[in-house]
Amino acid sequence: QIGVWRWSAVIVGLIGMICVVQPFGARLELTYLWPLAAAVCYAGFTVTTRFLGRTEGVASLATYSIVSFLVVSVAMGLLVGDGSFANTGNPNLEFLLRAWRWPDAADLGQIAAIGVLSAVIAIAMSAAYRAGEASFLAPFEYVNLPLVLLWGFLIFGDFPNALALFGMALIASGGMIMIFRERAKGRTATSSSEL
Secondary structure, three states, X not given: OOOHHXXXXXXXXXXXXXXXXXXXXXXXXXXXXXXXXXXXXHHHHHHHHHHHOOOOOHHHHHHHHHHHHHHHHHHHHHHHOOOOOOOOOOHHHHHHHOOOOOOOHXXXXXXXXXXXXXXXXXXXXXXXXXXXXXXXXXXXXXXXXXXXXXXXXXXXXXXXXXXXXHHHHHHHHHHHHHHHHHHHHHHHHHHHHHX
């Protein structure tokens, strides 16, 4: 059952996402919905992992995750990989839908390294979400926020404005609300059981 505290954390996180995307004053574009779609898919992943973790092992869960990514990637390649949908007039969609090319040797090495790291991460995350409560584990992933800032600046020379930084703080705050609430509930349950 989702209580007031969890709903509050979700709302704070959504407001933070709006501050990061900043769709104000512009016409609503499909690309503004991508972060929301990603959040919904990721939440589905964690809930599914927790549900399947009752009967499946870590290796099975990681395999399901990797195969799912592979199926989606192959489907995208077959549907839009030739670049025929790239002329949209929207730079975000043109980047996503541009023609795929066969990687050169240096790129293949990097792709292989990313594949190995992704497999290790999939195993670790499957083990964590199988054993722990998603509402407790998810906030630890907010370590990604400073890393996103760092890599965005180093690779793309991009740094978010004050509103986007405020939005990131709200997203992290939503996660912290969950952590503190779960800990408070745990202390209350422990105190009750000791009586």
